[in-house]
Amino acid sequence: MIALVQGEVVSKGIDRAVVLAGGIGLEFFAAPATLGSLVVGQTARIHTYLVVREDALTLYGFSQTQERETFATLMGVKGIGPKLGLATLSVLSPAELATAVANRDIVTLQKIPGVGKKSAERMAIEIGDKLGIVPATGATAVKATSGFNAETVVEALTNLGWNQAQATEAVNSIEATDAASALREALKYLGSKK
Structure with a gap:
């Protein structure tokens, strides 16, 4: 696993960048927010996730560890591949995603490119199961007495x-x-x- 890349940013495009690390140019795909924080010619530290396929090794880069961990969690959900995982983090922060899943907020999940109503419903359930999130019940107690695990x-x-x-x-x-x-x-x- 390549978990972290640090080096000079050699180039960046719409959906990817190249960082020179140890004499090797490593290309990685990233969300617009991560790419926006990179400056060609300056040193960058990118948290990465390596996706291994039969025909390719592909790096995905993130400016924060939390984003990488959320991406890794998404990769463990049936039906979510790297492109949809990256699209998800391009639209929603990890905290916004967790909140949408906890609330079963289908409208928010539908903001992700390529996700319709049925896909959003499935995502809410499967991501919630993966993270151990129980859907909101709508009960409104003023003061809780540790009624949760x-x-x-x-x-x-x-x-x-x-x-x-x-x-x-x-x-x-x-x-x-x-x-x-x-x-x-x-x-x-x-x-x-x-």
Whole structure:
């Protein structure tokens, strides 16, 4: 696995860039936000995910570890390949994706190029299963008394790229009645800490 590439940015295009690392030009595909942060001639550090196929080895690059971890999770979901995984992260941040999945927000998932209603519904279920996210039930309790499995929420947050300490701090700082609500609140908490 090639997990990290650091070197001079030699070129960049609409959907890919080349970084010279150790005398080897490594081409990788990336989302527009990652490519926008690269400057030709300057050194860059890119978190990568290597996809091995029968006929090709393809690198996908990300500016943040959290994006790479989410991409890796997406690769484990049936029916989601590298192109759809990259398209997903081009439209939604890892936190937005987790929130959309937790809320079963089909409209948000349909913003991903190539994803219709049925695909969005399937994605919400399968990604939720992969991350251990339970759909929101619509119950609105004012004050929760630990009515959810905190370990499940911490695990979902770590799968999305936060470290154990950050995830635990977020879960201990929120109040919720179920895992989906807890995940939403924890993501809001972590988002406000940026």
